[in-house]
Amino acid sequence: MVKVLFVCLGNICRSPTAEGVFRAVVRAQGLEEVIEIDSAGTHAYHIGEAPDARAQAAAARRGIDLSGLRGRQATRRDIESFDFILAMDRENLRHLLALSPPGQEGKIRLFLEFAPSRPEREVPDPYFGGESGFDRVLDMVEEAAVGLLEHIRHERL
Numbered sequence: 831m832v833k834v835l836f837v838c839l840g841n842i843c844r845s846p847t848a849e850g851v852f853r854a855v856v857r858a859q860g861l862e863e864v865i866e867i868d869s870a871g872t873h874a875y876h877i878g879e880a881p882d883a884r885a886q887a888a889a890a891r892r893g894i895d896l897s898g899l900r901g902r903q904a905t906r907r908d909i910e911s912f913d914f915i916l917a918m919d920r921e922n923l924r925h926l927l928a929l930s931p932p933g934q935e936g937k938i939r940l941f942l943e944f945a946p947s948r949p950e951r952e953v954p955d956p957y958f959g960g961e962s963g964f965d966r967v968l969d970m971v972e973e974a975a976v977g978l979l980e981h982i983r984h985e986r987l
Contacts, residue, residue, distance in 0.1 A: 918952065941953060944978040
């Protein structure tokens with residue numbers, strides 16, 4: 831079993847979007863029995879809350895249902911138990927590295943490293959912007975999700 835955790839600030843926009851998109855990509859390849867997927871936030875702002883309604887609507891327009899996801903905070907135990915901990919931006923990457931037990935730092939990466947054709951390395955936070963920001967996040971996340979699955983298939987499966 832390969833375990834993947836997506837992490838953003840509050841686990842209400844970017845990381846649940848990445849979780850939902852990656853679940854769809856993994857399901858389409860029939861690999862949901864060998865890849866475990868979750869998301870979390872570096873901060874406790876939205877524990878127990880559903881993803882932002884705008885993130886849910888943008889994902890639903892692409893056939894992805896985020897409604898069953900709930901916010902939670904990333905823990906040290908997550909870093910110990912997940913194989914890939916993927917931060918949406920450098921600030922969250924720093925928080926995760928600070929939380930990491932010694933020797934586990936290599937699991938923590940920026941998610942967009944798996945979308946090498948994109949010029950960006952960080953998924954921008956759409957929370958304080960308009961609807962188009964959520965679609966832009968989906969575009970980035972979809973590309974990185976495909977690259978991540980290719981990497982996992984090549985390296986781990």
